[in-house]
Amino acid sequence: MEAAKGAVFNRRRTGIPPHNIKNMKEIGNILEGGEQYMFQTILTIKTGSRLEVVEITDQINELVKNHNIERGMVLLSMLHSTAALTTVAFKPGKDLEILESLEPDIPADYGHLRGYFHLPHHLMSALLQQSLVLPIKDNQLLLGPTQKLGLVEFNGPRPRQIAVMIFDHEWLKEPVLTLKQINYE
Template sequence: MDFDVATDDRLTTVDVTDRVAETLPADCVEGVCTVFVRHTTAALVVQENEPRLRGDLESFLSGLVPDEGHAHDELDGNADAHLRATLLGPSATVPIEDGALALGRWQSIFLVECDGPRTRQVSVTVTS
């Protein structure tokens, strides 16, 4: 199952937890859910949905990877986005228990946009 996520900023986070949960098959009681973003300048993470922490994540990534000064920028000016997405990774795996995502109390699934604004395709695969 795939769904699209529209982003509105160059570097931002979008909570996709509910969208992922909606894709779970009704007959799946236990299993594994793998969420994958089909882009090299976006990532997925499991983290707390707290606005200040989300801002901290964006600031951390900006501080860790400078916006400019990379060889790939000569091609299309987005090397920073590729490097930030590489640090985080394109997927997240979450267990399914009792027909629901078995996330911890404070955990949510986020798409991390590193080269927006764009529309991103997210793929969800469930194995039961």
């Protein structure tokens, strides 16, 4: 796992609109404030074969622990269209059976009129999820007893990037903003 530089955002609870970034003190990639906390980064995971599930639960839990988030949520977004994210029960040998059952009845060498040869990989990725939102409790992901977080590779091996945003529970109390409410000055 390689983590790109992350950004940390803390927001004051002083009556200043939390979406007005110019009221924050910027130090490198960190915006300092008060009680509210949000962290974002890009994780790079190198896959090892054409079709595989890479468990990334520990990497995400490490980020949560490093930023001391007791309660909140994590948003994960796959930055590729031939890979996906999911929560599964990992069992050796069963993962590939599940993935192979997802392969559509389109020949691997199917050529679209425009010479587009990755259609099966895009279809399989679309059957799963490009983004996940997971709760955080007690400084770790809140998952079921057998659930693990997985990056599903359909067109590897290659480096895959996942955008990660971690929010504490204080951040989540703010109302949802509309574009008209955001001050870009």
